[in-house]
Amino acid sequence: MRAIDFHVHLPTPEWLDQTLAGYTEAAERYFRSPVSRQSLKDVARQYEEWDLVGVLLAWDAETATQRPRLSNEYVAQAVADFPGRFVGFGSVDPLKGAEAVRGVERIAELGLRGVKFHPSIQKFAPDDERHWPIFAKCQELGLPGLFHTGTSGIGAGMPGGQGIRLDYCRPIRLDTLAAEFPRLQVIAAHFGYPWHEELLAIALHKTNVHIDISGWAPRYIPESVVSALKGRLQDQFLFGSDYPFIQPPRCLDELDQLGISQQVLDKVLRSNAERLLQI
Template identity: 40%
Template sequence: MNFDDLVAIDIHTHAEEPCNHHRDDGYNEFQAGMARYFRNPAGAEGMLPTVPQTAEYFRERKIGAVIFPVDAERETGFRRYSNEEVAQLCAENDDILIPFASIDPHKGKAGVREVRRLVKDFGVRGFKFHPTMQGFWPNDYKLVYKMYEAIEEEGAIALFHTGQTGVGSGMRGGMGMRLKYSNPVHVDDVAVDFPDLKIILAHPSFPWTEEGLMVAQHKPNVYIDMSGWSPKYFPEIFIKYANSILKKKMLFGSDWPAITPDRWLKDFEEIGIKDEVRPLILKENAMRLLGAA
């Protein structure tokens, strides 16, 4: 990937299986709920983009994209999209896509082995964790610390969903999703115990926005991606920190396909981000984190 040719790097996009519309009713109901939450009709209509379609969208806009599936088989019952397949599709579109993977921490030693194999054999650059969707505390050292150790040793990045989620929103019992797991303060322990592990807190962490800002300010290895929200809804304190003490820690992320970069970037232009800070958020911070600067 030639970063010089890119106008931005989207650090947070989702891979969807080509066969998503053949899933059972439970999965279709889940996607319909996500579509309502994000006001995204494509999800409700079963028109979610494939990885190659995603690559074409981002290529047309000269935006690099970190892309990943989410492995939450244990909690949701939905089959995961193969990490290997996503990585292979990224390799076929390596001018624009950067492969991350996802492994449910409950897979234990098998998951640790998979981390190392995916990095060494498939060029995976990072791993997405969704504590609410995967049902675990990020600082559960007996469950997940061996996996963090492997990610750190392999020089990869750990990306954690934080805050509220559209997963299960409005569904009976919230589809079993427990929001408590995604308070970013629990990732603070991870940043202490793995000081050389590069960590991204995904989203503005509502309603724990200030906890997320606190962790990113205090721990040198923690960044925040600004995905999952239209920027016009960012809390004032979030924008204030982005413009000042966290200006080199904030990362552009859309949450594609739930939120498109077109929508996110349009709204980003209309909030009070300083001119000298915009290039940092849109590209330069991500390049440094990815080791490209």
């Protein structure tokens, strides 16, 4: 296994044309990368060719978007159908309250390894105490929380950003969460740009905060983030692509050009993720 890709969306019609209906086109323009629809079998074949394990992400923002979710059961079945190739993260809609707490329990029952949140799309603030029973349940069940942080390709370049508020995804909101739930492993996706310095400070302060570098071609990652990855935070960084918007082979090739030692690269590509996922 070359690496664990910690941030994989499924380019299936179920996600692109139903769950993400009306958002896909703006994201394609933002990433300058048209996305072709593929089957689960096609995705599994690609990840096998690349010698990668992919962390597949479910999606539930029904309340805020009025669009159907990509269900936890769908992702769990994908993991079961392609053993050893995929790991799954479920999703719950925080605006559903007690139903979301029960959803976390269901995620654990399905054998999924964590919970994906997108505060800007789901329209909730992680530091709002009304949602904390969800995170308490994640902590109780040992399920890491993966949070979109920073700007968003979804809604980018559109009037009002298609109603998507970036402030919900500012990293400082996760600082409160990590402090209140010290046994909850918090993963900040996309390193929080343009608030990446804020996120680096949080991760230096709290060892239960981790950073994935998905959503960026590595050659464009800010120097301060690369420096932290090479240095004091090397045990808290995770490789991710944001597939299908960015192709994993490009990310891996560009990472190799950043002067990262093999010892650190092994942590970022594999061992940090293996520890979090308990594999």
